[in-house]
Amino acid sequence: MDAIVSFAPPLSAVPLIAARHYLPPRATLLKRVVALPGDTVCIGDSVVVNGRGIGAVAQRDSAGRALPPHTFCGPLLPNSAFVATPAPLSFDSRYFGPVPLSTLTVAVPMWTY
Secondary structure (H helix, E strand, C coil), X not given: CXXXXXXXXXXXXXXXXXXXXXXXXXXXXXEEEEECCXXXXXXXXXXXXXXXXXXXCCCECCCCCECCCCCCEEECCCCEEEEECCCCCCCCHXXXXXXXXXXXXXXXXXXXX
């Protein structure tokens, strides 16, 4: 766990992304995997994974519009991952739910000098 992954936004999030112009078309997300199958995730005022707080859940986006969190509390299903960062306005699984493992590509840092 704790890998950084790249992936296309889930289809369930595409209408919100397009309506609010959160990302350009065909953009990918870069997020940290914070939970894998069997881990317990609960989303309320904050995201809690296996009893450990990950970050707050914002009620509004940076433009003041309502930002409903994904309703979830329980173990992740097989073949799914929960991706998140500590930043409450990070558009991640707290707003669109777990993502299929098959859609994730591990990001490898490229160092330049």
